[in-house]
Amino acid sequence: MFRLIGNPGTGSAIVEAALALSGLPYETEMLDLWQPGPERDRLFQLNPLGQVPVLILPDGSVMTESAAMVLHIIDLAPDAGLAPKPGSATRPAFLRWLIFLVASIYPTFTYGDDPSRYVNEQEGRDELRAVTDAERQRAWRQIETSIAGPWMLGSERSALDLYVWAMVNWRPRRDWFRSYCPRLAQIADAVDAEPRLAAVKAENWPAA
Numbered sequence: 691m692f693r694l695i696g697n698p699g700t701g702s703a704i705v706e707a708a709l710a711l712s713g714l715p716y717e718t719e720m721l722d723l724w725q726p727g728p729e730r731d732r733l734f735q736l737n738p739l740g741q742v743p744v745l746i747l748p749d750g751s752v753m754t755e756s757a758a759m760v761l762h763i764i765d766l767a768p769d770a771g772l773a774p775k776p777g778s779a780t781r782p783a784f785l786r787w788l789i790f791l792v793a794s795i796y797p798t799f800t801y802g803d804d805p806s807r808y809v810n811e812q813e814g815r816d817e818l819r820a821v822t823d824a825e826r827q828r829a830w831r832q833i834e835t836s837i838a839g840p841w842m843l844g845s846e847r848s849a850l851d852l853y854v855w856a857m858v859n860w861r862p863r864r865d866w867f868r869s870y871c872p873r874l875a876q877i878a879d880a881v882d883a884e885p886r887l888a889a890v891k892a893e894n895w896p897a898a
């Protein structure tokens with residue numbers, strides 16, 4: 691049994707969705723990521739970066755980094771429709787965008803969500819928030835103009851679409867995507883409609 695440690699509405703939803711589609715047995719443990727206390731202390735013991743998702747593997751070992759988890763799930767459930775098979779024409783694009791999402795988009799939140807962790811003066815904090823927000827929008831537009839839809843990889847749904855699905859709920863949020871990245875907004879809507887993800891959606895975005 692896998693144990694996914696997460697926080698509702700965060701990137702743990704991506705891995706939870708991948709697990710749900712994989713058919714692998716898993717359970718979730720939701721904690722309050724931002725609230726100092728025993729749960730957060732435990733998170734830092736598991737992941738010194740203090741980030742979710744954290745995945746406890748059936749043998750008890752600890753995995754961090756969503757892309758690593760997604761690739762591991764794909765290794766274990768290669769027929770779950772989460773990625774093109776190695777050697778297929780779309781596999782390089784899958785790998786490219788997976789790394790792009792976690793290396794170019796995810797860190798804009800790491801540095802922009804709470805700039806006070808990195809910058810002392812309020813003016814600098816505001817600037818760090820603004821530049822990371824702008825950089826993220828630039829990166830999303832790059833994806834938008836690179837894809838044809840209806841999924842990130844064209845006709846083939848993959849775990850990339852799960853990242854889009856979760857991340858359109860974060861800054862600059864869904865209405866911005868509808869205006870400036872309509873293909874990405876459509877991907878999020880299409881994943882939303884996947885019945886096998888209804889429970890994951892309810893756990894992560896109960897009001898949606």
Ligand SMILES: N[C@@H](CCC(=O)N[C@@H](CS)C(=O)NCC(=O)O)C(=O)O
Nearest residue numbers: 700701740741742743755756757792
């Ligand atoms: N590279 C990591 C990023 C994980 C990450 O930044 N998670 C956010 C939640 S969406 C988090 O835990 N933020 C808390 C923090 O950075 O202090 C991954 O892909 O798993």
